[in-house]
Amino acid sequence: MKSNMLYQLKITLEEIKPPIWRRVLVPSGITFYKLHKIIQAAFGWQDYHLFDFDFGDVAVLIPDPDYLPGELHGGARELNAKRTKIDGLLVERKKCVYTYDFGDNWRHKIILEKILPAEEGRRYPLCTAGARHRPPEDVGGVSGYEEFLHIISDPKHPEHYDYLVWAEKDTNGRKFDPEYFNINEVNQALARLA
Template identity: 85%
Template sequence: MDYVGSNVVYQLKITLQEIEPPIWRRVLVPAGITFYKLHKIIQAAFGWQDYHLFDFDFGDVVVHIPDPDYAPGELYGGAKELNAKRTKIDALLSERKKCVYTYDFGDNWRHDVILETIMPVEEGRRYPVCVAGARHRPPEDVGGVSGYEEFLRIIRDPGHPEYNDYLVWAEKDTGGRKFDPEYFYINEVNRALAKIKSTTPH
């Protein structure tokens, strides 16, 4: 599919809100992709497991997967709703420069997505790609920011009666590695991103 700006990439900085020190990723994503593809890229960049709902909130515009149980406007108080599988990132991101990506409306993981710069495609380079980042994301279903703080308090105290249980539980998020909030390995992130095809619009 031909679209304007297909020879550029967007440099995005994505940071989880309300957690210090910050958990963040800087990614380069191709122009012309849909918000659904951007959702997949963020999932891979942070290692989320993609089994919860999500949306991109620009204030007066929300991009999400429409729920057939709700009429347009019912969930978002009249904000304009766009379908993530049909809406390309280009116009909204290049004009607005930032939005909030929320994953899992229970735990409510809110990520600030900021467009830092637009740059030309580098010949021979694969996109999407992560170029920087820090720290491991919280475990899925840990109970939001407050649940994560409690989780960290317990796994930092080997004498706590639930220390082992919490670490074993968190292996679902690490593939069997001991959970380390400081863990970030860019090659691992880019292996996950390489599985996302950048040639298709979805």
């Protein structure tokens, strides 16, 4: 995407230590829906759950026709993620929480660190740093992930092998390693969005 300005965002999965995070450069002028797609690619999520961006008194999401506006977010003003650009709210407020999968409740703290000029000839979005592999989809939230890590770290546990095999759906067949982070793989996924 062609843009003169970039937003440097640090996105950190909450409640997990050591932290799982990504630093990404995203072009100005994109919608929150596009930012959702960027976060999915940067973390390797599989994008089959609902999401929202929470600014406290404003929520940005895909509207659900089964609910009245504001009903899902305690009366907060709701904006359509496919129509709302990040330039207003995110630049003005500097941070928000992106939640993916309301069952597992993966909360990602997003902080706008810098506004930068785009470099001529570079493609964006772009990941510039990060750490650790995200939890497997549908693992059961933070507590389920902690139990999963306990089981895969104990080769004598009766479910050790089954859990590792189950997690391969999230690693393209590679053995799950919570410390794994490959910036080139992340940027290949992001390049498909450019």
